[in-house]
Amino acid sequence: MLSHEKVWAAIDALAARHSLSASGLARKAGLDSTAFNKSKRLSADGRPRWPSTESLSKIIEATGITLSDFLALLQGGGAPSAPYEAPPSSVPLIGFAQAGAGGFFDDAGFPAGQGWDHIDLPAPAREGAxxxxxxxxxxxxxxxxxxxxxxxxxxxxxxxxxxxxxxxxxxxxxxxxxxxxxxxxxxxxxxxxxxxxxxxxxxxxxxxxxxxxxx
Amino acid sequence: MLSHEKVWAAIDALAARHSLSASGLARKAGLDSTAFNKSKRLSADGRPRWPSTESLSKIIEATGITLSDFLALLQGGGAPSAPYEAPPSSVPLIGFAQAGAGGFFDDAGFPAGQGWDHIDLPAPAREGAxxxxxxxxxxxxxxxxxxxxxxxxxxxxxxxxxxxxxxxxxxxxxxxxxxxxxxxxxxxxxxxxxxxxxxxxxxxxxxxxxxxxxx
DNA sequence: TGCATGACAGGTATTTTTTCCTGTTCCAGT
DNA sequence: ACTGGAACAGGAAAAAATACCTGTCATGCA
The missing domain is CATH 2.10.109.10 (Umud Fragment, subunit A)
Structure with a gap:
C-alpha cells in the first residue's frame, strides 16, 4: 500500500535525516527548491499531488539512500534497521608536522601534490555502533x-x-x-x-x- | 538506485506474476489499457517516460502486492540478495539526556528498543576532505x-x-x-x-x- | 542594524503523463 | 471461416507535475 501521505512523509523523513528541509532536499536533487513545499502537496481543487517517480529517483540518488531504506521510510518505520556493515571509507592523510611544508595543499586549501597517504576510516557503522x-x-x-x-x-x-x-x-x-x-x-x-x-x-x-x- | 528500466521491469514482472499482460494490469488497476504499452515507455524524442507514483500506487493496490515485494521486483527480482542494503553511513542516534532512561540499551550496551533516530554521518569521502x-x-x-x-x-x-x-x-x-x-x-x-x-x-x-x- | 540566504506560500508557463481514440494483428471459440 | 476480444502501436487532447518566478518571513553574521 503506497499512499500519498506516506510518500510525502518519506520525503520529509529523508530530508530530516540529512539535516535538510524539504526545499533543501529538492535543491540537492537538482529539482526546483519549491518542488516539495507543503503548499503544493494538494492542488487548488484539493486533489492530492504525487511527486513523480522521476523526482523520487533523483532524491534517492542525491542522498545515496538505498531502496530498502527508502522503503522503510515509506512504511513509516522509525526503528533502527538491523545490523549492517558499511563499506570502508578512505581519505587522504598527512601528519600535522608535514602539513605546513609546501606542496601539499592548493590555494584553496584542498589536498594536492604527492606525499599523501590514505587512511581507511574505522567503519563507524560497525555492528551495534x-x-x-x-x-x-x-x-x-x-x-x-x-x-x-x-x-x-x-x-x-x-x-x-x-x-x-x-x-x-x-x-x-x-x-x-x-x-x-x-x-x-x-x-x-x-x-x-x-x-x-x-x-x-x-x-x-x-x-x-x-x-x-x-x- | 531507482532507474527507469527497473521500474518498467518491475511492472512487467508484477503483471506476469498475476498472469496478466501489461495492458491487462493497467486495466485491472483502473488505468487505460494502453498506459503501460512498450511503445509508450520512451517519448517521441527518446526521453524516458516514468510511470507516475500514483499509477504505481494503483497497481500495488489492485494486485495486493506488498511494498517489500514490489521493492524486490524493483531490485531485479531474482534472488533476494542481502535483505538489508545499508546506507553507507548512518547510525542510530539518541540524546545523552535520554540515554540513561531504561529501554534504550540491552545488557551488553548495544542499542535496543524504540525511540532511536537515525543520523547520517557526513560522508567522509566528500570531495576534497x-x-x-x-x-x-x-x-x-x-x-x-x-x-x-x-x-x-x-x-x-x-x-x-x-x-x-x-x-x-x-x-x-x-x-x-x-x-x-x-x-x-x-x-x-x-x-x-x-x-x-x-x-x-x-x-x-x-x-x-x-x-x-x-x- | 543591515544584509544575505534559506524556507515557504502562491501564481503562471512549460513539460510530462494519462486518457481517449483509432487501427492492426493475434488468438480462441463457435 | 467468421467473430469478438485482447494485445499492441501510435496520435492528439486533457490532466497533472515541474520549472520558473515573486514575495514574505525567519535566521545568522558582520
Whole structure:
C-alpha cells in the first residue's frame, strides 16, 4: 500500500535525516527548491499531488539512500534497521608536522601534490555502533552541546580511551578510562570541574568506547 | 538506485506474476489499457517516460502486492540478495539526556528498543576532505598525539568552529574560530597554555573546518 | 542594524503523463 | 471461416507535475 501521505512523509523523513528541509532536499536533487513545499502537496481543487517517480529517483540518488531504506521510510518505520556493515571509507592523510611544508595543499586549501597517504576510516557503522548527541555543557572543553559522539560497544578498551559509561543507577556519562581492575573501574572526568569516579563493577552496567566525535 | 528500466521491469514482472499482460494490469488497476504499452515507455524524442507514483500506487493496490515485494521486483527480482542494503553511513542516534532512561540499551550496551533516530554521518569521502594526524601534545586536552582529524575545506565556517589554519608563513595549526571580520581572523587556542591569535587576511593562506575527530 | 540566504506560500508557463481514440494483428471459440 | 476480444502501436487532447518566478518571513553574521 503506497499512499500519498506516506510518500510525502518519506520525503520529509529523508530530508530530516540529512539535516535538510524539504526545499533543501529538492535543491540537492537538482529539482526546483519549491518542488516539495507543503503548499503544493494538494492542488487548488484539493486533489492530492504525487511527486513523480522521476523526482523520487533523483532524491534517492542525491542522498545515496538505498531502496530498502527508502522503503522503510515509506512504511513509516522509525526503528533502527538491523545490523549492517558499511563499506570502508578512505581519505587522504598527512601528519600535522608535514602539513605546513609546501606542496601539499592548493590555494584553496584542498589536498594536492604527492606525499599523501590514505587512511581507511574505522567503519563507524560497525555492528551495534550508535551515536549520542551531547546535551549541556558538562563535557566541555572536549564536547560541546550538540556534538555527536559515535560509540562502538564492541571496541576494545584501553587506558586513556574516552568512554561512555552507564551506571546501575541509570546515569550515562562520558569519561576517560584510567584503569580497570578486577573489581573496579577508575574514570577521569573530561571536565576538570567534575570529580573523577571510581566505580565498582557491580555499579557499572556497561561501558563503551567513543570512536569519533563531530566537531 | 531507482532507474527507469527497473521500474518498467518491475511492472512487467508484477503483471506476469498475476498472469496478466501489461495492458491487462493497467486495466485491472483502473488505468487505460494502453498506459503501460512498450511503445509508450520512451517519448517521441527518446526521453524516458516514468510511470507516475500514483499509477504505481494503483497497481500495488489492485494486485495486493506488498511494498517489500514490489521493492524486490524493483531490485531485479531474482534472488533476494542481502535483505538489508545499508546506507553507507548512518547510525542510530539518541540524546545523552535520554540515554540513561531504561529501554534504550540491552545488557551488553548495544542499542535496543524504540525511540532511536537515525543520523547520517557526513560522508567522509566528500570531495576534497582529508585527514590530519595529530603529532605532539600541543593540542591537548582536545586532541591527543595520534588522533586523526577529518578536515573538510568546503564546509561552511561559523564562529566557534574548530578549524585548521595555514598561515602565509607555513605554519599549520588547529584553533577555534572566534570571529571573522573583513580584515582579520581571531582564533582561540585549543590549549589554554598557548596564546590566542589574530591573523590578518593577508597572513592567512587558508582555513578549513575540522568535521570529525577520532577518539 | 543591515544584509544575505534559506524556507515557504502562491501564481503562471512549460513539460510530462494519462486518457481517449483509432487501427492492426493475434488468438480462441463457435 | 467468421467473430469478438485482447494485445499492441501510435496520435492528439486533457490532466497533472515541474520549472520558473515573486514575495514574505525567519535566521545568522558582520
Amino acid at each position: 550508535y551515536a549520542l548527541q551531547v546535551q549541556g555543557e558538562s563535557m566541555l572543553p572536549l564536547y560541546r552541546d550538540g556534538d555527536t559522539l559515535i560509540v562502538d560497544p564492541a571496541a576494545r578498551l584501553r587506558r586513556g580511551d574516552r568512554v561512555v559509561v552507564k551506571t546501575a543507577g541509570g546515569e550515562v556519562m562520558a569519561k576517560i578510562l584510567q584503569r580497570q581492575t578486577g573489581e573496579a573501574v577508575e574514570l577521569l572526568s573530561l571536565n576538570p570541574e567534575h570529580a573523577n569516579r571510581v566505580l565498582r563493577k557491580s555499579e557499572l552496567e556497561w561501558m563503551a568506547r567513543i570512536v569519533w566525535a563531530s566537531q | 582529508y585527514a590530519l594526524q595529530v603529532q605532539g601534545e600541543s593540542m591537548l586536552p582536545l586532541y591527543r598525539d595520534g588522533d586523526t582529524l577529518i578536515v573538510d575545506p568546503a564546509a561552511r565556517l561559523r564562529r566557534g568552529d574548530r578549524v585548521v589554519v595555514k598561515t602565509a608563513g607555513g605554519e599549520v595549526m588547529a584553533k577555534i574560530l572566534q570571529r571573522q571580520t573583513g580584515e582579520a581572523v581571531e582564533l582561540l587556542s585549543l590549549n589554554p597554555e598557548h596564546a590566542n591569535r589574530v591573523l590578518r587576511k593577508s597572513e592567512l593562506e587558508w582555513m578549513a573546518r575540522i568535521v570529525w575527530a577520532s577518539q
